Amino acid sequence: MPAVPDVILNNGVKIPQLGFGTFQIEPARTRETTLAALEAGYRHIDTAEMYGNEKEVGQAVRDSGLDRADVFVTSKLNNYAHAYDDALQAFDGTMEALDLEYLDLFLIHWPLPGKGDFTEPWKAMEEIYRSGRAKAVGVSNFQPPHVRRLLESGVVVPAVNQIEVHPYLTQDAVRSFGAEHGIATEAWSPIARGKVLGDPVIARIAERVGKSTAQVTLRWHLQRGDIVFPKSVTRKRIVENFDLFDFELTEADIGEISALNRDERTGPDPDRFNG
Numbered sequence: 001m002p003a004v005p006d007v008i009l010n011n012g013v014k015i016p017q018l019g020f021g022t023f024q025i026e027p028a029r030t031r032e033t034t035l036a037a038l039e040a041g042y043r044h045i046d047t048a049e050m051y052g053n054e055k056e057v058g059q060a061v062r063d064s065g066l067d068r069a070d071v072f073v074t075s076k077l078n079n080y081a082h083a084y085d086d087a088l089q090a091f092d093g094t095m096e097a098l099d100l101e102y103l104d105l106f107l108i109h110w111p112l113p114g115k116g117d118f119t120e121p122w123k124a125m126e127e128i129y130r131s132g133r134a135k136a137v138g139v140s141n142f143q144p145p146h147v148r149r150l151l152e153s154g155v156v157v158p159a160v161n162q163i164e165v166h167p168y169l170t171q172d173a174v175r176s177f178g179a180e181h182g183i184a185t186e187a188w189s190p191i192a193r194g195k196v197l198g199d200p201v202i203a204r205i206a207e208r209v210g211k212s213t214a215q216v217t218l219r220w221h222l223q224r225g226d227i228v229f230p231k232s233v234t235r236k237r238i239v240e241n242f243d244l245f246d247f248e249l250t251e252a253d254i255g256e257i258s259a260l261n262r263d264e265r266t267g268p269d270p271d272r273f274n275g
């Protein structure tokens with residue numbers, strides 16, 4: 001099995017750079033699909049209270065027979081729970097659903113900038129981090145001004161910012177802002193839910209290196225240094241998306257794929273989305 005590189009977060013915690021996403025996997029299919037990913041070699045699973053499948057993700061991790069320390073699990077604070085006490089309670093709910101002793105990474109799912117103050121749930125995240133029940137805490141969908149507010153008001157620097165990134169939305173400004181402040185970028189919807197897979201530029205590179213367009217796109221993320229966790233319920237694709245370590249893209253390939261950027265989102269705009 002190929003070794004997936006680790007990214008070392010700003011508090012020393014190691015996260016496998018390639019993981020498995022579980023958004024839109026129905027609860028009834030989540031245990032079986034997550035087990036298939038763990039069998040294929042993935043050691044990092046991304047879930048959220050909002051996905052409604054934390055219980056089944058936890059079941060798969062426990063049933064896999066792997067040591068807890070060998071699987072990295074991320075979950076996220078739901079949008080209804082931004083008040084301090086609600087955030088602590090939501091975290092308890094997440095841990096109960098997962099039925100794991102600790103969580104590797106807990107994130108504020110969305111900043112909801114028009115709906116109150118995201119520095120309040122961040123205080124709860126800091127409390128959760130200090131308790132040791134989450135080994136690292138971070139944010140998701142935060143724009144640089146949102147992160148700046150946290151840096152000014154908080155004590156703990158977010159370990160990651162999980163944002164939408166793919167060849168049609170390269171997010172250079174948010175990624176470099178994160179890098180300047182020691183915040184790792186996690187790229188959600190790394191293949192834009194399939195939208196980039198027919199792109200002729202990616203297809204030409206894929207043909208040359210003898211890989212699929214999904215593999216080339218995921219390799220582009222890895223070589224840019226981001227953390228990714230493609231989602232699939234299809235066993236063949238689960239295996240395909242993990243098979244990224246026997247080829248390399250050239251600097252010119254990376255440049256050509258990055259030049260496909262057209263600032264096109266598949267999901268909501270974090271400056272406007274308020275839950």
Ligand code: NDP
Nearest residue numbers: 021022023046188189190191192193214230231232233234
């Ligand atoms: P992805 O970019 O991972 O795309 C998933 C889609 O692509 C599915 O429809 C899947 O189909 C298909 N697919 C996967 N692999 C292949 C392949 N090799 N060839 C062809 N089609 C393929 O989108 P997601 O939105 O799921 O993003 C990944 C993860 O990021 C999520 O699962 C979640 O964990 C996280 N996320 C976080 C968000 C946030 O706000 N923080 C928002 C959205 C996602 P099928 O399953 O049918 O095989």
